[in-house]
Amino acid sequence: MPLNIDHIRGLFPVLHQEVNGKPLIYFDNAATTQKPLAVIESLSDYYKKDNSNIHRGAHTLADRATRYYETTRGLIKTFINSKEEAEIIFTKGTTEGINLVAATFGRKFIKEGDEIIISTLEHHSNIVPWQILCEEKGAILKIIPINEAGELDMEAYDGLLSPRTKLVSVVHVSNALGTINPVEEIISKAHKVGAKVLLDGAQSTSHLEVDVQALDCDFLVFSAHKLYGPTGLGVLYGKREILDAMPPYQGGGEMIKEVTFEKTTFNELPFKFEAGTPNIGDVIAFGRALEFINDLGKKEIKAHEDDLLSYATEHLQAIKGFVPVGTAKDKVSVISFNINGMHPFDVGMMLDANGIAVRTGHHCTQPLMQRFGIEGTVRASFSVYNTKSEIETLVASVSKIAKIKNK
CATH class of the missing domain: 3.90.1150.10 (Aspartate Aminotransferase, domain 1)
Known part of the structure; x- marks a missing residue:
């Protein structure tokens, strides 16, 4: 209809x-979508009625804020069809999600001589973190070329893949041109050489059905503000086994189980990657944005x-x-x-x-x-x-x- x-x-x-x-x-x-009134009012309502820190309080406001916050995590799980809510990490946006993977997965698993593949279509946020990592690690950054129409040269991609390829990080949909990349093929071929795949979903999640289990991507990053939600908020999806193997991104409250001066043990997913007081009000408001999309x-x-x-x-x-x-x-x-x-x-x-x-x-x-x-x-x-x-x-x-x- x-x-x-x-x-x-x-x-x-x-x-x-x-x-x-x-x-x-x-x-x-x-660049950013506008916000429906329900999203705007949700943010206002949080600060009028429910303003409290989450996960750590026993009082009513803390309980309400925590429930509303975690409800959004559940909505995101359904929105991208992840296996579990623990695979959903809240970030400041697509850019921080990519930097988080570069600083954690990259720090632990990328070695000298390893290769990372990106494409000519990438936003700067999916170029610069990998350049920094490659310079620090002595790794090699390779680029998939495009044709005159702005489509990836998939034959060239085949030639770039090798046993040295450890990560392929590509945009699902080009922000500059609107090109939809053949990510199913990209992911399948990368996995055959043992590489992990990160998808920049900043544009695709607002236009396409994105099913991370069907795609079999290892990471997906996207931003709330391109989905009728608030700015300064994003999501990193990662497969549990990979996230579990990655070191924390930041240290502080919430991401710990126990701290002593001798040793700290880290929290379970997703909290291991969510240090400090999060962007509570905007996460709750993002839930209303997702409901708006689902309703339509x-x-x-x-x-x-x-x-x-x-x-x-x-x-x-x-x-x-x-x-x-x-x-x-x-x-x-x-x-x-x-x-x-x-x-x-x-x-x-x-x-x-x-x-x-x-x-x-x-x-x-x-x-x-x-x-x-x-x-x-x-x-x-x-x-x-x-x-x-x-x-x-x-x-x-x-x-x-x-x-x-x-x-």
Whole structure:
């Protein structure tokens, strides 16, 4: 059954405003999605009614906060189909999740001469931690190239794999281009040479059904703020046997069983990796965001977003001077483009003057932009609350802008 988009839009207070005298059209969803009122009110309610530290108090507020907090962990378990809640680690976001794996799994299991494989499509957060680790360990970082459409060269990937490969860390969906990578094949081939696989799910979890058991990935990282939830919160999923074998990431309260000056014993999963007072209110609010997604249905959300992508692609491509960047066959609802003769920042500013919010620049993927020989792109990314009418306004605005340089 089609979604009631007018009703959905009514759940998002931020959408109902004017920017530069025009109704806001928010097409920057790949950077962060907007938040439904239920998420905003949940965060407010926590601080109004339930504010207390968790896991360590015997009083009513502590009990309530702990139950609400751990309920979200259970929702995440179902959302990605992990085997158990203990495999769900709360982090500050995708970036911290990757750094956690680099600092723990990497510290223990990566040795001199070992190889780590990433791809040309990676966000800086899935490049820099591995560069740091490789420099410290004397390991080697290898890169999967892409074709002109922005798709991975899987034959080249086959050639990079070897018994020296210890980790493959790749983005599931490109934040800059929207490309959906063939992660099932990537994971299967990596496992055949004994390597572990980390998936950057920052973009995929908001668009696709992600089942970690079906994929058989060893790690998955993602962020709440791209799933209608709060900023500064993320999730690391890891297989229990791997997480158990990894050393702690940080030391402090909660991650311990017993501390003496002679020796400390560490807590069980997931608490071994959750030192200190966590981001309680935002975790609870993220639970409301997941309920919002579940109520709408992942398949229904994707169908609407795919329809928007198809509609926007068809109409934007007809504009003289419009240059798409990233034309993969399998994409989520992201369109990156340039206008002949214009800097992407200038295009973005002109769109903003019409109330249209897009992202411009290199999108934290400078090596990818270098691959295409460009400084950056204009990126329009669509979510469940966007409409074809908004896309028509975007198309009309881009058409007018393109005529400035492409008469």
